[in-house]
Amino acid sequence: MQDQSAIDAIEAAAVPLSGVADTDAIVEAIGDARIVLLGEASHGSHEFYRARMEISKRLIRDKGFAAIAVECDWPDALSVSRYVQGRGDATSPEAAMSCYERFPRWMWRNHDVLDLVRWLHEHNAGIPALERRVGFFGLDLYSLRRSMDSVVRYLSRVDPPAAERARLRYSCFDHLAEDPQRYGYATTFGMKPDCEAEVMRQLMGISANIERYEKVDGVAGFDEAFYAQQNARVAQNAETYYRAMFEGRHESWNVRDTHMMDTLDALRQHLSRRSGEAAPKVVVWAHNSHIGDARATEMGDGGEINLGQLARERHGENQTFLLGFTTHDGSVTAASDWDMPAERKAVRPSREDSYENLMHRCRHAHAFFLPMRGNAPLLAQLSPRRLERAIGVVYLPESERLSHYFHCDLGRQFDAIVHIDHTRAVKPLDAPAEMLHEEMPETYPTGI
Numbered sequence: 001m002q003d004q005s006a007i008d009a010i011e012a013a014a015v016p017l018s019g020v021a022d023t024d025a026i027v028e029a030i031g032d033a034r035i036v037l038l039g040e041a042s043h044g045s046h047e048f049y050r051a052r053m054e055i056s057k058r059l060i061r062d063k064g065f066a067a068i069a070v071e072c073d074w075p076d077a078l079s080v081s082r083y084v085q086g087r088g089d090a091t092s093p094e095a096a097m098s099c100y101e102r103f104p105r106w107m108w109r110n111h112d113v114l115d116l117v118r119w120l121h122e123h124n125a126g127i128p129a130l131e132r133r134v135g136f137f138g139l140d141l142y143s144l145r146r147s148m149d150s151v152v153r154y155l156s157r158v159d160p161p162a163a164e165r166a167r168l169r170y171s172c173f174d175h176l177a178e179d180p181q182r183y184g185y186a187t188t189f190g191m192k193p194d195c196e197a198e199v200m201r202q203l204m205g206i207s208a209n210i211e212r213y214e215k216v217d218g219v220a221g222f223d224e225a226f227y228a229q230q231n232a233r234v235a236q237n238a239e240t241y242y243r244a245m246f247e248g249r250h251e252s253w254n255v256r257d258t259h260m261m262d263t264l265d266a267l268r269q270h271l272s273r274r275s276g277e278a279a280p281k282v283v284v285w286a287h288n289s290h291i292g293d294a295r296a297t298e299m300g301d302g303g304e305i306n307l308g309q310l311a312r313e314r315h316g317e318n319q320t321f322l323l324g325f326t327t328h329d330g331s332v333t334a335a336s337d338w339d340m341p342a343e344r345k346a347v348r349p350s351r352e353d354s355y356e357n358l359m360h361r362c363r364h365a366h367a368f369f370l371p372m373r374g375n376a377p378l379l380a381q382l383s384p385r386r387l388e389r390a391i392g393v394v395y396l397p398e399s400e401r402l403s404h405y406f407h408c409d410l411g412r413q414f415d416a417i418v419h420i421d422h423t424r425a426v427k428p429l430d431a432p433a434e435m436l437h438e439e440m441p442e443t444y445p446t447g448i
Contacts, residue, residue, distance in 0.1 A: 007361050009381035014368040017418070020050040026323070027058045029371045029416055033321035035264070035311055036065070037284040039291035039414070040325050041356075042391035043104065044333030044342075045423040048325045049112035055323075056283050057119060060134055064281060066271050067135040068120075069264055071286035072108050074234050075146045076100055077138030078227055084120035085133040087220060093117040097429070102142075104393040106333050106342045106428035114429060130219045131274045137267055139260040139286070139307075144238040145177040147231040151202065154228035158216050162205065169198040170235070184242030194243060199236040206232045219274065226270045230263065237262075250303045257290060261310040279319075288324045289390050296412035297388075308413075317373075317415075324414040326388070328360040330423040334395035341432075344425040348397050354387040355410050359419040371416045379411035386410070 015025040030036055038055060040048040059065040070077060076099045082088030083096035090096035093114055100109045117136070124133040148170045155163035172195035176183035186192040206213075206229050213225035237259040244251040264282065271280040284291070290307045294300040300309070311320045329349045333342050350356035359365060372378055387405045396403045410417070 003358065003361075006358055006381040009378045010358065010370060011362050011364060013372070013375055013378050014362060014364045014370050016364045017367040017369055019367075020047060021054045023051075023055050023058050025369050025371075026055055026416070026418070027062065029369075029373075030059070030063075030321045030323075033319060034279050034281045035268075035284065035315055035320045036281075037286065037291040037308055037311060037320065037322050038325075039286065039288035039323060041288055041327055041389060042332045042334065042347075042395070042423075043107050043287060043393045044391070044395075044426050045325075045327065045330070046112060046426045047327075047420045047423045049110070049116075049426055051325070051418060051420070052285055053112065053116045053119070056116070056285075057123075059281070059283050060123065065134070065283050066132075066275065066277070066280040067137055067267065067282045068116075069137045069139050069267060069282050069284045070108070071140055071260070071290060072100075072138040073140050073143035073146065074138040074227075074230055074263070075143050075150050076108070077136055080117055081136040084117060084136055085124055085130065086121075093121065094429070103339045104335065104342070105430070106426065107393060109429045110333075110426045111429065112426055135271075137263075139263045139284070141234050141238045141241055141256060141259045142180075143234060144173075144180045144183075144242070147234040147238065148173075148177065150231040151206065151228055151235065154224065154231075155206070158213055158225075159209065162209070165205065166202055169202045170195075172198040180238065180242040181245065183239075184245045187243055188246040195239055196243075199232075199239045203229075203232040203236045222274060223270075226266075230266060233263075233266070234259075253299075253304050253306075257304075257306045257310065260286070260290070260307050261314070264307075264311070265314070287390070287392065288388075289392075291322055292324050292408070292413035293322065296410075297408040298385075298406050321416075322414045324410075324417040326356050326359055326417055326419045327423040328356050328365070328419075328421045331425040332391055332395055332423070333425040333428065334391060335393060336396070337394060340394075342428055345395050345397065347391070347395075347423070348400055350389060351387055351401070351405065354389060354405065355382075355408075356389055356419075358386070359417075360421055362419075365419070365421045367418075367420045369416065369418050372411045373415040382411040383409055388413075 038052045079099040080096045083090040097109055127133050152163050152166050155166055187194040214222045241252055241255045244255050268280050293309045294304050294306040295309055308322045330347050331344055332347050334345050385407045388408045389404050
């Protein structure tokens with residue numbers, strides 16, 4: 001009976017969607033929010049990528065959003081950002097995306113992101129002012145070696161003596177920067193002194209000279225100085241992250257999500273200085289586990305914070321909008337373990353005691369938008385907590401309850417959700433042949 005009351009409340013509030021391009025109700029609900037965070041229930045579902053792309057296009061065209069910031073490494077995304085803004089060496093979207101080399105490549109090297117990159121490039125081509133072109137930026141911190149190399153390359157061009165100092169400071173890592181988990185292990189257990197002071201000194205050094213660097217080569221030089229400073233910040237926080245990995249999950253998770261929020265704030269400040277707009281609007285793509293407010297989940301109960309929580313705390317609920325995505329079943333691109341090949345895996349039907357199953361049992365289950373913020377009757381029916389599924393880059397259906405479900409209060413976790421009952425695996429650009437022949441419905445790629 002309790003489930004039926006919740007289903008009735010969902011059906012009363014839900015807005016049926018005809019396809020991933022059916023974004024009117026979503027954009028209207030977003031309203032005047034300046035930071036829009038778009039989640040995903042897995043890192044390998046085609047419909048989530050396409051829906052986020054369509055929403056982002058509307059926000060850029062109709063509401064003046066200045067950038068897309070995503071859950072990937074800063075230097076990798078910069079290759080794409082330079083291309084879509086008409087800069088850099090890449091001559092095609094495929095070339096711009098070739099920087100995605102490490103696991104999980106399919107998360108950003110896939111056909112849906114390729115379409116987004118093409119669209120951004122075409123959109124920006126119609127904007128004469130470089131400072132008004134929309135960028136594509138990474139929020140993550142795994143790129144210790146690549147970020148250090150990027151700092152040295154930049155300084156070699158604008159300040160050779162500073163480049164030599166950077167090389168000396170970063171040499172502290174020696175060969176361990178190629179495998180930063182080994183670095184974290186060695187420093188945590190006393191087998192090697194840590195490099196915390198050296199990466200801090202390097203960030204302070206580049207920050208102390210940032211105004212001088214910004215004056216090199218106009219708007220492009222202004223951007224490149226910020227990019228280099230951010231790479232130095234990535235190196236500093238990556239060093240902290242890899243040491244924290246061996247102190248406990250909560251510590252490393254919190255370092256990572258705080259870095260993503262700090263990067264988002266630094267990016268918005270930079271865009272403000274570049275364009276003169278007081279509070280630039282940015283759309284964020286990341287997993288539900290980063291986007292949904294951690295305080296409403298068992299993650300938060302255990303001491304973890306996340307990007308969605310920090311965005312609300314720093315900028316207020318009126319300036320932020322947290323949109324989650326859920327699904328009942330289908331297929332997903334994922335690996336069976338870290339650094340293993342991508343596979344197309346069947347997604348098990350959602351558990352009966354989960355939020356996804358509640359959505360599945362609604363008459364609009366095919367696909368719908370569910371605005372929750374301020375709807376007291378609906379929020380009451382969505383409490384107490386239920387299970388929610390989270391599939392990352394690894395999917396283990398045989399241990400799904402333990403590996404992929406957690407308890408949450410959905411109505412406090414997100415401002416709204418998009419439920420797509422049946423979702424399909426995203427197609428990697430370099431997919432093996434067996435992943436390329438899944439039959440697509442006639443409405444692909446715009447239908448759900």
